[in-house]
Amino acid sequence: MLRTHILFLAIAVVSGAALAGKVAAYTVYVSNEKGNSITVIDSATLKVKQTIPVGQRPRGIMLTRDGKELLICASDDDTVQILDLATNEIVGNLPSGPDPEQLNIHPSGSPVYIANEDDALMTAIDLKERKVVAEVSVGVEPEGVGVSPDGKVLIATSETSNMAHFIDTDTYEITDNVLVGSRPRFAEFTADGSQLWVSSEVAGTVSVIDPKTRQIIKTIGFEIPGIQPETIQPVGIRILKDGSKAFVALGPANHVAVIDAKRLEVERYLLVGQRDWQLAFTPDEKLLFVTNGNSNDVSIIDVPTLKVVKSMPVGSAPWGVAISQQ
Amino acid sequence: MQPSNVFATLTHTSFLAWGRPSAYIPANARKFIGTLSCVRGSVLGMSCHQRKPLSEPPRPHPERTGKFSRLYYPLVLLLSPALLFLLAQQQPRSAQASPQQGEPSVSGPAPVQPPADAGLQPSKPGAPTGALTQVPIGYLKQEVKRLIPLSRLHVEPEDYGIAGAEMALKDNNTTGRFTKQEFTLDVERVPIGSDAVPALQKLRESGHHFILVDAPAETLLRLSDSVKGKDVLLFNVRAEDEELRQEECRANVLHTAPDRYMLADALAQYLVWKKWQRWLVVKGVFPEDLAYLDAIRRAAKRFGGTIVEEREYKETPGARRSDTGEEQIQQQMPTFTQGAPDYDVVIVADEKEVFGPYLPYRTWDPRPVAGTTGLVAMSWHPAHEQWGATQMQNRFERFAKRFMWPVDYQAWIAVRAIGEGATRVRSGEVGPVSDYIRGKDFDLAAFKGQKVTFRKWDGQLREPILVTGPDLPVSISPQAGFLHQNTEVDTLGVDEPESKCKFK
Numbered sequence: 001m002l003r004t005h006i007l008f009l010a011i012a013v014v015s016g017a018a019l020a021g022k023v024a025a026y027t028v029y030v031s032n033e034k035g036n037s038i039t040v041i042d043s044a045t046l047k048v049k050q051t052i053p054v055g056q057r058p059r060g061i062m063l064t065r066d067g068k069e070l071l072i073c074a075s076d077d078d079t080v081q082i083l084d085l086a087t088n089e090i091v092g093n094l095p096s097g098p099d100p101e102q103l104n105i106h107p108s109g110s111p112v113y114i115a116n117e118d119d120a121l122m123t124a125i126d127l128k129e130r131k132v133v134a135e136v137s138v139g140v141e142p143e144g145v146g147v148s149p150d151g152k153v154l155i156a157t158s159e160t161s162n163m164a165h166f167i168d169t170d171t172y173e174i175t176d177n178v179l180v181g182s183r184p185r186f187a188e189f190t191a192d193g194s195q196l197w198v199s200s201e202v203a204g205t206v207s208v209i210d211p212k213t214r215q216i217i218k219t220i221g222f223e224i225p226g227i228q229p230e231t232i233q234p235v236g237i238r239i240l241k242d243g244s245k246a247f248v249a250l251g252p253a254n255h256v257a258v259i260d261a262k263r264l265e266v267e268r269y270l271l272v273g274q275r276d277w278q279l280a281f282t283p284d285e286k287l288l289f290v291t292n293g294n295s296n297d298v299s300i301i302d303v304p305t306l307k308v309v310k311s312m313p314v315g316s317a318p319w320g321v322a323i324s325q326q
Numbered sequence: 327m328q329p330s331n332v333f334a335t336l337t338h339t340s341f342l343a344w345g346r347p348s349a350y351i352p353a354n355a356r357k358f359i360g361t362l363s364c365v366r367g368s369v370l371g372m373s374c375h376q377r378k379p380l381s382e383p384p385r386p387h388p389e390r391t392g393k394f395s396r397l398y399y400p401l402v403l404l405l406s407p408a409l410l411f412l413l414a415q416q417q418p419r420s421a422q423a424s425p426q427q428g429e430p431s432v433s434g435p436a437p438v439q440p441p442a443d444a445g446l447q448p449s450k451p452g453a454p455t456g457a458l459t460q461v462p463i464g465y466l467k468q469e470v471k472r473l474i475p476l477s478r479l480h481v482e483p484e485d486y487g488i489a490g491a492e493m494a495l496k497d498n499n500t501t502g503r504f505t506k507q508e509f510t511l512d513v514e515r516v517p518i519g520s521d522a523v524p525a526l527q528k529l530r531e532s533g534h535h536f537i538l539v540d541a542p543a544e545t546l547l548r549l550s551d552s553v554k555g556k557d558v559l560l561f562n563v564r565a566e567d568e569e570l571r572q573e574e575c576r577a578n579v580l581h582t583a584p585d586r587y588m589l590a591d592a593l594a595q596y597l598v599w600k601k602w603q604r605w606l607v608v609k610g611v612f613p614e615d616l617a618y619l620d621a622i623r624r625a626a627k628r629f630g631g632t633i634v635e636e637r638e639y640k641e642t643p644g645a646r647r648s649d650t651g652e653e654q655i656q657q658q659m660p661t662f663t664q665g666a667p668d669y670d671v672v673i674v675a676d677e678k679e680v681f682g683p684y685l686p687y688r689t690w691d692p693r694p695v696a697g698t699t700g701l702v703a704m705s706w707h708p709a710h711e712q713w714g715a716t717q718m719q720n721r722f723e724r725f726a727k728r729f730m731w732p733v734d735y736q737a738w739i740a741v742r743a744i745g746e747g748a749t750r751v752r753s754g755e756v757g758p759v760s761d762y763i764r765g766k767d768f769d770l771a772a773f774k775g776q777k778v779t780f781r782k783w784d785g786q787l788r789e790p791i792l793v794t795g796p797d798l799p800v801s802i803s804p805q806a807g808f809l810h811q812n813t814e815v816d817t818l819g820v821d822e823p824e825s826k827c828k829f830k
Contacts, residue, residue, distance in 0.1 A: 099717075117717050120500055139504065140497045141717055159714065159771060160742075161501035162749070177504040179749065183714075183771035202771040228814060230776035252775070 026282045027324045028289055029070055030298055031058040032315025038072065038083065039314040043282050043323065046300065046310055052088050055081050060102035061320040064127065065109040070322060073100040073114070080114060085324070094125050095132055102186075104145040106169065113154055115142040122156045122167065134172040138165045146187030146196060153211060157184035157198055164198050164207075166214065176214045180207040188237040190261070199234035199248060206234050206248055208264055218264045227253050236278035240285055240303075247288055247301070249276040256290055258306055270308050272299035280321040291318035458508050461754035463744060464534035465491050465513040465737070466549070468522045468541035476683045487540045487563055488513055489726040490734030491741045496725070498745030505749050511741070523552045530558055535756035536744045538737055543567040550576040554830075559760045561740035564733055567617065571784040571820060575827035580763065580785045582736040582743070584705050586621040588819035592703040592791035592803035593696060594625035595817070599805040602670035602694070606663070607636045608685070614677040618698060622673055629808070634667040639681045659688035666691070673697040700795070703803070706735035707794045712802075715773035739772055739787065746770055775802070776815070784827040788815055
């Protein structure tokens with residue numbers, strides 16, 4: 001009896017410590033492309049709190065800079081929906097143009113930048129007014145949207161032109177175009193703004209670009225024993241704030257690559273679910289959430305130990321992920 | 327019908343009317359008549375000729391003004407800016423196909439454009455001279471007499487293939503804006519029975535070094551030999567004949583059309599995966615049918631299918647229509663397939679559509695139909711939506727006002743390959759571009775879930791193949807489990823060790 005009590009106590013202490021040590025409670029939002037919903041997860045308990053029905057084919061999602069709203073690319077509804085996180089109600093739409101897939105937001109909170117794949121346009125929308133303030137003609141099928149930390153440079157990657165377009169956020173002029181590998185999908189700056197990382201899905205590479213010179217510093221390739229090279233298709237990229245490590249989702253290769261971001265070399269590959277697509281850190285950078293589009297779940301990576309600690313089911317075909325500060 | 331409704335009608339009828347696997351038909355160039363009238367095309371919701379954005383003012387169609395425009399005025403609204411376009415042809419080249427306009431130049435029956443002389447030409451007044459590299463591309467279409475297809479849904483569009491090349495040209499030029507390269511397209515149509523070689527000469531003399539060939543195998547070979555050792559790269563966008571990749575392979579040809587072996591392998595892998603391994607093969611009498619049959623026999627051996635019996639449909643095509651047709655066919659087809667050994671699936675080898683489309687729902691035993699009818703392997707289907715293909719379908723439908731089918735896709739790939747090569751090597755010269763396209767660094771995103779490249783041993787495009795029913799793709803091959811030491815997609819078609827190609 002006593003032994004059982006001690007055991008229970010031990011378990012309680014250990015798990016309590018684990019929970020306390022692991023995370024503050026953040027809220028994780030996952031868009032389910034086929035489920036037409038957003039799954040809300042508590043990052044401390046790793047339990048689904050709620051599933052919110054939204055527009056059709058929700059893909060790219062992002063929290064507004066004030067953390068009060070979630071912007072959702074409802075691709076098949078040709079709009080970007082605004083989800084009020086206090087009420088979990090859709091409170092409005094942004095005039096995104098057809099088939100929005102990914103978006104980004106200026107560090108000041110507005111405008112919102114949306115890639116319109118169908119029109120070869122990058123659209124800037126004032127978030128308050130919900131009005132288009134500029135449209136920039138870019139290459140064929142723009143997709144990835146990056147914004148430099150200082151807010152001066154906007155990046156659009158065009159999937160068929162295979163370019164990262166550098167756009168001045170004041171003048172909306174294209175200042176340069178950098179050729180990268182085939183089908184560039186995602187653009188991410190390092191926190192200090194010294195590097196731009198672009199993933200090329202079909203080429204199977206990540207290009208690291210110096211935004212000052214617009215030269216490619218290095219093209220990182222991937223090789224996983226036993227995995228056919230064609231299935232290695234990098235999409236989502238996240239880089240730790242201190243610039244030490246980067247994580248790249250490799251799509252149908254079902255792995256996340258961990259990259260030493262100083263040496264620009266792959267350190268290891270972590271096995272996750274099927275067709276991992278996008279990634280997001282918790283604000284304390286302790287956990288990394290990975291959406292697995294073909295296995296309908298998210299994998300959760302413990303960042304300090306580089307271990308996949310859990311996978312949990314969400315809706316159908318999870319695509320985007322965003323994590324709030326609260 | 328207002329112009330804006332034309333496309334609505336198209337989309338409405340599409341998956342019903344166009345939903346049959348006519349794609350395989352165009353792919354094999356077998357079910358269409360070459361002398362298709364515009365009127366029929368319009369009935370099917372297909373455009374007959376050049377199209378321009380709806381916003382442009384209506385102009386009479388250059389070829390068919392009279393009765394046609396009266397009867398089909400709304401369609402003319404869509405199509406007729408071709409006259410505008412013809413007018414534009416009279417103007418300097420730079421005015422008709424500048425990337426700023428985003429509209430490709432295609433001459434249709436009109437004469438080929440004068441050479442893009444110095445290779446450097448400004449695209450608009452005021453642009454710095456010498457800033458732009460011009461890359462002229464030719465499209466040589468040998469018109470072919472075809473049987474009237476059994477289904478009126480399978481009539482080949484007038485701009486079949488060409489529209490795919492045009493759209494790729496637009497894509498190239500959108501990129502070209504940033505790389506200061508301008509791609510142009512000129513079409514040479516060779517009438518039925520005429521010699522294609524002079525047309526190729528004409529294109530070459532006017533500065534075209536990259537030429538898409540939409541022609542039967544024997545024409546392609548003659549064209550290839552006529553420019554042997556010259557600075558010309560040909561793209562075979564239509565012919566599926568195996569010989570072109572084997573004994574008769576040519577150093578100056580790349581194939582964006584899949585060959586019959588690839589198609590048969592793609593289908594066979596799916597059937598074997600499905601455990602439908604006993605095949606009743608019914609074959610027509612034409613050489614193309616026997617070529618397809620050969621591919622099916624080879625695939626059965628490679629992947630573990632068993633042909634339980636081969637049956638020949640001896641009738642050659644007579645009149646396609648008669649008032650009592652359906653009734654008779656309803657009697658004929660069950661009898662034709664009666665008394666077969668136990669089997670899982672009928673495989674039809676009937677490339678010219680003499681009897682194949684009559685088989686589904688009429689076999690003696692209730693069995694699915696595959697091959698050249700029913701479940702068909704093809705490079706592209708208008709309902710394919712995976713891997714961003716929706717984008718491509720939308721772009722094409724907006725542009726061509728009809729659905730995208732395999733030869734459109736194959737022409738799109740060829741022009742995109744040229745564009746990608748020119749962008750990467752920063753040159754419009756055929757030598758470096760050709761080397762790049764054939765080299766190890768080349769890859770193209772082509773909405774197939776993995777890069778497409780060219781096989782170095784025979785110049786064939788290496789690509790996954792759709793296995794599709796009438797309305798929706800069923801699967802995409804290679805199937806999981808068919809392993810290869812280098813890349814699984816090379817389980818489709820002729821692999822390096824078995825290749826008989828020695829480039830001439």
